[in-house]
Amino acid sequence: MWRSLLAFLSVCFVLAFAGGARAAGPCHTNTDVWGDEALVNAGSAYGMEWAPFGATEYGWMAYAPLIQQELHTRCGPGTPIFASQLAGFQQTHGLAPTGLFDAATFQVLRGLWQERRPFVMARTRGECPDPPPINQLGYLVASEEHADRLTRLLRRDVLDAYRRLVAAARAEVPEVAADPELLQIFSGFRDPEADAARCAQQGNCDGLRRAVCSPHRTGTAVDLYVGQAPGRGVDSTAAASREVMARGATYRWLVANAGRFGFVPYVYEPWHWEYVRPWDPSFAP
Numbered sequence: 001m002w003r004s005l006l007a008f009l010s011v012c013f014v015l016a017f018a019g020g021a022r023a024a025g026p027c028h029t030n031t032d033v034w035g036d037e038a039l040v041n042a043g044s045a046y047g048m049e050w051a052p053f054g055a056t057e058y059g060w061m062a063y064a065p066l067i068q069q070e071l072h073t074r075c076g077p078g079t080p081i082f083a084s085q086l087a088g089f090q091q092t093h094g095l096a097p098t099g100l101f102d103a104a105t106f107q108v109l110r111g112l113w114q115e116r117r118p119f120v121m122a123r124t125r126g127e128c129p130d131p132p133p134i135n136q137l138g139y140l141v142a143s144e145e146h147a148d149r150l151t152r153l154l155r156r157d158v159l160d161a162y163r164r165l166v167a168a169a170r171a172e173v174p175e176v177a178a179d180p181e182l183l184q185i186f187s188g189f190r191d192p193e194a195d196a197a198r199c200a201q202q203g204n205c206d207g208l209r210r211a212v213c214s215p216h217r218t219g220t221a222v223d224l225y226v227g228q229a230p231g232r233g234v235d236s237t238a239a240a241s242r243e244v245m246a247r248g249a250t251y252r253w254l255v256a257n258a259g260r261f262g263f264v265p266y267v268y269e270p271w272h273w274e275y276v277r278p279w280d281p282s283f284a285p
């Protein structure tokens with residue numbers, strides 16, 4: 001039932017985009033050259049069957065905001081400008097410049113995104129960063145905590161950067177200004193010992209990652225509320241859930257602007273952001 005409904009919706013979207021590809025506007029220049037590729041991308045964005053993170057997913061709209069940001073375009077996946085920019089990216093990274101989105105191109109993009117996370121780079125070196133000394137952690141205020149899961153602490157400089165980010169988002173995104181829940185934090189600093197204990201006692205190991213070495217131990221990782229799909233959790237990794245988050249104005253703003261405040265994304269979790277500005281030890285709270 002759901003599958004056939006999804007297939008029907010995909011066809012509707014493809015038709016909508018097909019119409020769009022012939023439409024006018026700055027995203028639809030170059031139609032003569034990249035029009036066919038735009039049509040293929042419009043279809044695959046909603047229907048491509050693949051498994052970028054192990055489980056089967058359909059389409060790649062959950063990743064579209066990050067991909068558009070990387071391609072320096074606001075034009076959607078079904079436009080000739082997107083195809084043209086994608087071909088340029090592929091060329092730069094030693095891939096065939098087809099202008100068509102595919103799993104190989106995603107792997108290159110994913111590698112770039114992961115390399116921007118010092119925590120991930122440390123893990124690839126076999127290191128697990130130490131938690132900060134407790135006196136470098138600061139308390140959130142109640143209005144910054146999401147009701148779903150209370151979290152108390154972040155590294156102080158990260159908390160300051162987070163507050164600057166939220167103030168800017170409130171000023172720039174009507175959706176955020178209208179809903180105080182958006183961008184609230186549902187996980188910040190997590191004490192590794194408490195995580196390990198929870199893993200051992202409750203079997204709540206977050207796929208073992210949490211117990212082994214979570215980026216949340218650094219006090220620089222934040223899980224931000226960016227909306228949720230009906231009936232799903234705030235951190236549901238279901239593809240449909242992540243796609244709903246990715247469509248929202250809040251996430252799109254984060255993708256384009258969080259870097260101004262020192263935060264980088266984690267592609268698989270639209271809510272998870274890591275602060276990467278070098279920490280200044282002379283920082284005075």
Ligand SMILES: [Zn+2]
Pocket residue numbers: 187216221222223271272273
């Ligand atoms: Zn997280």
